[in-house]
Amino acid sequence: MVKKSRLLVVSIILFFGAFTPQGRSIAAVNSTSIGIVNGDTLNIRQEPTTSSPVIGKLTGGTRVTIYSKQNNWLEVDFSNIRGWVRSEFIDSQAPNTSLTKESSFTGMVTANILNVRSAASLNSRPLGSVTKGLSFFILEEKNNWVKIEYKSGSFGWVPRWFLEINATKSQTGQAIKESYITILHRGTSIRKKPDVQSDVIERANSGITYSVIKVINDWYEIDLKNGKTGYVAGWLVSINGNKPQIVKPGAEEYLRNKTIVLDPGHGGGDKGATGSRGTQEKELTLRTSQLLFDKLKAAGAAVYLTRKSDSYLQLATRVNMARTYNADAFISIHYDSNLDASIRGMTGYYYYDYQKSLANSLFVSTIGQTRLKSHGVRFGDFHVIRENSQKAALMELGYLSNPEEEMTLNSDGFQENAAAGLFDGLARFFKDIE
Structure with a gap:
């Protein structure tokens, strides 16, 4: 807020x-x-x-x-x-x-530079990095992360979504004839038609598998357990079989070398909104920003955080960072609050017309990923966008004052989806302006 x-x-x-x-x-x-x-x-x-x-x-x-x-x-x-x-x-x-020699699958790095971490979490300690095009044997998997030997005798974890997984040649020499997709993210939408605007007919949790009927553009048509069929976006799943792996087009291409300033709202003595269960906005905005920071960094963007810890920062200082780095995009991340505890949902804000397209792109992608109630994109008289000469937007990612929504906002699944939505929204924005 x-x-x-x-x-x-x-x-x-x-x-x-x-x-x-x-x-x-x-x-x-x-x-x-x-x-x-x-x-x-x-x-x-x-x-x-x-x-x-x-x-x-x-x-x-x-x-x-x-x-x-x-x-x-x-x-x-x-x-x-x-x-x-x-x-x-x-x-x-x-x-x-x-294990290294006997692994049946390898992963090729698709990001320019990818941090290797001590545990399967973006919050864990970086141990080193690997670069695009290098391949590693998959030693272990956990929660959409994989363990690799990134250098001789040194092991660590990297996100699965920045690897292209390939099967090594098996001793049986037998090709896989039937294809199965595996859901990568909790709450993934299965839709009636191969379109992000189509009705959601069910939601699937990570790890659930479906057999593939056919590929339509960037979508898989899949068999559902009720005997019907549905469609899932190809970039939200992994596939095992003879059908192609679909990668969301344009993300890295359009984010590479872009300068982005992320502004985690509040900090220090300024706690921002406080949820009914005690969640402090200043902590949640930093958590979301750090997840998004890692995704953008791995995609080759130049990314800056206005604050990296629980510290107070004046609004003018936040804006000055956008000017100093000549940011291609400035995103201020917040969570909302209202005296009416029944209110819930997400809102995007801009001040100048030249900021509106960024706010729209971020909002559409993030609302699609998180499935929060939509309050739309609107004019907002907030210092960090009003005094900003760069393309800037302010995103309110849900209401901490709503007890049920507060629990959702705190979940790992929501945080991952929110960061992924903002990431995709930025990619879409840069793609549209080129």
């Missing part, structure tokens, strides 16, 4: 939140033997029977750990999830402990 003046699934596709019948995830133990999937796709079931629920799918050439055998079923483990598969679709191999 201002005062006037944001699961890699590689060789296994795991359903979100797979658990044992006892309700706990299974940890891997010492292997008894190694097996390789010899079919195109293979269901992993919770129990050794075809009537048991499917908890994942293995693809041809995937290496798994075999623990036990029961009749014609094998108990296997991959990525810390254990289940049962039909034994005739597994070729036994001698154990091999070299």
Whole structure:
């Protein structure tokens, strides 16, 4: 609020939140033997029977750990999830402990420079960096992050969305014939038609898989569990099979070498709005800004934060940074509040006409990603856009005064979606003005 003046699934596709019948995830133990999937796709079931629920799918050439055998079923483990598969679709191999050499998938870096971090989080410590075009074996996956050996003997985590995943040649030499997509983000929209303006018919969580019927432009037509079909944007999923991986066009191309100033609202003694559950606006604006900062930096943009910590900064100083760096875009990030706790939703603001297109682009993309209630884009008499000679916009990303919305705004899923929406909005803005 201002005062006037944001699961890699590689060789296994795991359903979100797979658990044992006892309700706990299974940890891997010492292997008894190694097996390789010899079919195109293979269901992993919770129990050794075809009537048991499917908890994942293995693809041809995937290496798994075999623990036990029961009749014609094998108990296997991959990525810390254990289940049962039909034994005739597994070729036994001698154990091999070299994970790097045995990985069935590699990832090629698509960002100019990509930070490698100590843990699977944008808030974790950077260990080093890798550059565009380099490929690494995928060693482990967690929450849409992957672990790589970025230099000899040194390991770290990178975001899956900045890697192009490719299968290495399997020993079976068998190509995958059927294609499956895997949802990458929680709450992804499945639509009635291949268009972002089409009605949403259901929402899918990260890790859920669907078989692909065909590709229409940048959309996959998929089979739904109710027997009907739907459409999902190709840049929101990963695909395993003979259909092409769709990458959202233009993002890096239009963001590369752009200068962007991000302004996390409030800070220090100025807490901004405070939610009913105690959420402080100044903390949430910094969190969103840091997520967006990392995405833009990885895409090759020159990015600056008006503040990097919980510090107070005068409004004039924030504006001066936009002038000093000759910013191509200035985005002030805020969260709203109202005495009426029932009010919720997102609003975009501009002051001058030359700022309106930026505000519109940011708003449309972000409202599409977050699915907040829309209050539209409007004129706003706020110092950081009124006194700004650069193209600038102020975004109010939801109401902390609404208890239910406050919980949503605090979630990792919302933060990721908000950062992704702002990122895509910037790309769309620069694409449209060129």
